[in-house]
Amino acid sequence: MIPELGHFALILALCLALAQSVFGLAGAYTRRTEWMSVARPAVAGQFVFVALAFGCLTASFLGNDFSVRYVALNSNSALPTFYRVAAVWGAHEGSLMLWILVLSIWSIAVAALSRSLPDTFIARVLGVLGLISTGFLTFTLATSNPFLRLLPPAMDGNDLNPLLQDFALAVHPPILYTGYVGFAVAFSFACAAMLEGRLDQAWARWTRPWTIVAWMFLTIGIALGSWWAYYELGWGGWWFWDPVENASFMPWLAGTALIHSLAVTEKRNLFRSWTLLLAIFAFSLSLLGTFLVRSGVLISVHSFASDPARGVFILAFLTLCIGGALTLFAWRAPKLGSSAGFELGSRESFLLFNNALLVIAASLILLGTLYPLFMDGLDLGKISVGPPYFRAVFLVPMLPLLALLGVGMHSTWKRARLAELKRPLLLGLAGAFALALVVVLIAYGRVTILALVGLTAGLWIIFSALRVPVSRLLSRQGLPASVLGMSIAHFGVGIFTIGVAGVEAYKIEKDVALRPGQSVQIAGYDFAFRGVHDVAGPNYNAIEGEFDVTRKGALVRVLRPQKRVYRVQTMPMTEAAITVGWTRDLFVALGDQLGGDAWSVRIQYKPLIRYIWLGAVFMALGGLTAASDRRYRPVRVTDTLPAKDATARDTP
Amino acid sequence: MWRYLLPLAGLAILVVFFFFGLQREPGTIPSPLIGKPAPSFSLPSVDNPAQSVSNADYRGRMYVLNVWGTWCIGCREEHAALLAIAHTSAVPFVGLNWKDERPLAIQWLKELGNPYTACAFDADGRVGIDWGVYGAPETFLVDANGVVIHKHIAPLTEEIWQRDFLPRIRAASKAAP
Amino acid sequence: MKRLLALLTLLLLVARAFGVDTGEEFADPALQARYERLTHDLRCLVCQNESIADSNAGLAADLRREVREMLSAGKSDQEILAFMTDRYGDFVLFRPPFVARTWLLWLAPALLLAAGAWIAVRIIRQKAQLARTDTDDSDLDSGSA
Numbered sequence: 001m002i003p004e005l006g007h008f009a010l011i012l013a014l015c016l017a018l019a020q021s022v023f024g025l026a027g028a029y030t031r032r033t034e035w036m037s038v039a040r041p042a043v044a045g046q047f048v049f050v051a052l053a054f055g056c057l058t059a060s061f062l063g064n065d066f067s068v069r070y071v072a073l074n075s076n077s078a079l080p081t082f083y084r085v086a087a088v089w090g091a092h093e094g095s096l097m098l099w100i101l102v103l104s105i106w107s108i109a110v111a112a113l114s115r116s117l118p119d120t121f122i123a124r125v126l127g128v129l130g131l132i133s134t135g136f137l138t139f140t141l142a143t144s145n146p147f148l149r150l151l152p153p154a155m156d157g158n159d160l161n162p163l164l165q166d167f168a169l170a171v172h173p174p175i176l177y178t179g180y181v182g183f184a185v186a187f188s189f190a191c192a193a194m195l196e197g198r199l200d201q202a203w204a205r206w207t208r209p210w211t212i213v214a215w216m217f218l219t220i221g222i223a224l225g226s227w228w229a230y231y232e233l234g235w236g237g238w239w240f241w242d243p244v245e246n247a248s249f250m251p252w253l254a255g256t257a258l259i260h261s262l263a264v265t266e267k268r269n270l271f272r273s274w275t276l277l278l279a280i281f282a283f284s285l286s287l288l289g290t291f292l293v294r295s296g297v298l299i300s301v302h303s304f305a306s307d308p309a310r311g312v313f314i315l316a317f318l319t320l321c322i323g324g325a326l327t328l329f330a331w332r333a334p335k336l337g338s339s340a341g342f343e344l345g346s347r348e349s350f351l352l353f354n355n356a357l358l359v360i361a362a363s364l365i366l367l368g369t370l371y372p373l374f375m376d377g378l379d380l381g382k383i384s385v386g387p388p389y390f391r392a393v394f395l396v397p398m399l400p401l402l403a404l405l406g407v408g409m410h411s412t413w414k415r416a417r418l419a420e421l422k423r424p425l426l427l428g429l430a431g432a433f434a435l436a437l438v439v440v441l442i443a444y445g446r447v448t449i450l451a452l453v454g455l456t457a458g459l460w461i462i463f464s465a466l467r468v469p470v471s472r473l474l475s476r477q478g479l480p481a482s483v484l485g486m487s488i489a490h491f492g493v494g495i496f497t498i499g500v501a502g503v504e505a506y507k508i509e510k511d512v513a514l515r516p517g518q519s520v521q522i523a524g525y526d527f528a529f530r531g532v533h534d535v536a537g538p539n540y541n542a543i544e545g546e547f548d549v550t551r552k553g554a555l556v557r558v559l560r561p562q563k564r565v566y567r568v569q570t571m572p573m574t575e576a577a578i579t580v581g582w583t584r585d586l587f588v589a590l591g592d593q594l595g596g597d598a599w600s601v602r603i604q605y606k607p608l609i610r611y612i613w614l615g616a617v618f619m620a621l622g623g624l625t626a627a628s629d630r631r632y633r634p635v636r637v638t639d640t641l642p643a644k645d646a647t648a649r650d651t652p
Numbered sequence: 653m654w655r656y657l658l659p660l661a662g663l664a665i666l667v668v669f670f671f672f673g674l675q676r677e678p679g680t681i682p683s684p685l686i687g688k689p690a691p692s693f694s695l696p697s698v699d700n701p702a703q704s705v706s707n708a709d710y711r712g713r714m715y716v717l718n719v720w721g722t723w724c725i726g727c728r729e730e731h732a733a734l735l736a737i738a739h740t741s742a743v744p745f746v747g748l749n750w751k752d753e754r755p756l757a758i759q760w761l762k763e764l765g766n767p768y769t770a771c772a773f774d775a776d777g778r779v780g781i782d783w784g785v786y787g788a789p790e791t792f793l794v795d796a797n798g799v800v801i802h803k804h805i806a807p808l809t810e811e812i813w814q815r816d817f818l819p820r821i822r823a824a825s826k827a828a829p
Numbered sequence: 830m831k832r833l834l835a836l837l838t839l840l841l842l843v844a845r846a847f848g849v850d851t852g853e854e855f856a857d858p859a860l861q862a863r864y865e866r867l868t869h870d871l872r873c874l875v876c877q878n879e880s881i882a883d884s885n886a887g888l889a890a891d892l893r894r895e896v897r898e899m900l901s902a903g904k905s906d907q908e909i910l911a912f913m914t915d916r917y918g919d920f921v922l923f924r925p926p927f928v929a930r931t932w933l934l935w936l937a938p939a940l941l942l943a944a945g946a947w948i949a950v951r952i953i954r955q956k957a958q959l960a961r962t963d964t965d966d967s968d969l970d971s972g973s974a
Binding site for chain 3: 235237240242267268299300339340341342343344346348349352353356357359360363364367368371375380381382383384385386387388389393396397413414415509510574591592
Binding site for chain 2: 330
């Protein structure tokens, strides 16, 4: 009964989504208020029914209803309750439901928090969001119905893939989707503007906070994915340049460029066509990611089971959506020229470089990810483009970006006034270099170019980022949330850079064969293998190793890595044991049992790796702070702005 | 003016590639050995370690090399078809027991039937690597000059034999004096 | 006969266990560094998203062993990579070769950077010109806070 209820709710949601799009868009076009006023209630209704459907699916999981095919394939009665809920989005159909739920939540947020926006504009925004919802709901009902019955019902389920039985499954997809899908809002704002034929500073001011919040969630979502891969996949890497990882990173790069481009449009009504294009690109890349992970055109660890029929459907939807937006762009953008100017060395010029470099970075990743597909399609053979390529190539736009970041933060609008800042900035650079050299020599004993450049860049960006709020507070100037947010976010970039440089330059990975009683020394730590014993978990059996980690004789930690075999899927899984510190992670994973009682063990020393995710947290925090700036709060005026604004001049 | 249409053009190209990409199998690797001389091997026979099986035994003759293991589910699936095809085929079937355990292999052939005129035992997988084997079952067709002319990945069926192997066998037989 | 068979099986199992890469390091750090680089640059054909350094698959262990043996025998990196591509094609290389069909891939960073720089320069020239003739900076007071 409950699955059928859920199914029916989805159908109703589809009808409401259709109503939302048709009445919203047609109403705005014909300026019929009665039609436009259907949009908001339709959004609310759609949300209610989508939530109901999602609830029904969750209830089926919680109740172990194995007459539902999706539940039977992805759950099990021995699966702990926590994972039963997370398993809802563990495979294709359920994750699609999550996508739709997240979209309806964003839609309802837009509907609720936009009372001060003009009616025709908001009707168009909701209309476009409705079109996206319609597409996804149709896709779900036609090809990926999670409520299909399995008759006769299975005695017990297939169990959730052991790799997914982890806390991170509960948080990574929802947060990632909130980010990914949130770019649909910026996309809809862009389409609405193009349909209206009007794009101005007010539009940028409306769009910006929505984009920053989506970007913030995406930043955290990607960081969570990286962290999860690090401790779960058993070999201590934090980024693999896997096609699906790239598919989440590209919208992030486009989104970052978008936020910065919106700043220029908001302040000086410039870069309007760039901003539009970036808004389209960010969401397009999200849709592309959705396509890649479900179609089977690329090999990825993240791929859901692929089905060409589904692939064709998403591809068609993607074409319509993005094609439609780009057609609007080709129509409206030529009229978006501006006669405002700016000097080389002004903030606009730095943001222009920023846009360009981020777009180049995203394009390079796109090219590398899709190149095997191009080669295969042209019958030029099968090639692989893997981490060695991406690592080398990504640095090309990133190094200039990092260099310009330290300076660009201090630039001013329209005019170049950097000469005044030359001394403090150069001092900062020298100081960063000196500190980097000291750290590298004392902490790690050897200098590498990667470490020196990375640490210098990271430290310089940190000094530079802190300079702005510190000098403002000292000179008793106001510190608006947007300025503070920018500083925190850029501070995060510096921390991130330090983390990457540290871990990639000084990490040590060793595979050794150890017998109980033997030990190995790595980076000043002694890892002594004490042996293995059996443990039983709720739905798995494991062999647990015991390692005493000491430094200079004092015990640091006892690490217990496991090799688990989950009872239902009989899939062996390696659970690494990690000890975390302010300056390093120590990582031990069991390999294979060798002859006698010896085991192959992978031990890793990972300096500064936590700073990678800490940096991401600061970036997100900066975004949150910036989005909370007073000027984005709903205001009871129309879209004309006061002529003079006291805190105008040099704020971002 | 036209530059505003560039993004749309880019999208169109991408969509075309994706559409054709949907019909491809990205994980299936074509063999670089096609058209090249088959890697030479000389391995102990699976049932009698004292005997050897080598490609020199088949000089001047066509043969089929089938890579299998008792641990491989696909091999179990194809075994019945393999027996049927091998019995009617003029071309000998040579087995390559890959990374397996001899007793298990012997048991398997005894219980399920032996389609091979000879079966080599590749314990450490080196010969498999030379042939570019990355999974089982895989089936190669080698012509009378010792050149690899076809490789099939995944279980062999009567249909695939008729479609991919027989035409090549006939063509090669005609070409040979 | 049965006992012999059992012993044979046991021996085989043990032999297989020793076949697994125990990860003993090369005494020569240069060789070890080359080993690590090569095994990270080669794709595992079974777990196709991992390098043979990271993969648990049997074939990955076999290929690591081949790399190790070839390094010990004094083969160059090119020879080792050629060994792999002769058998598995270019697909086994995570670092795509620099050949005609991958020129676009490898030259893209430089090309895009050059194109980006050219566009940026053109825009800035035009905008700087506009800023020179525009002496009224009151447009900075409107817009956002």
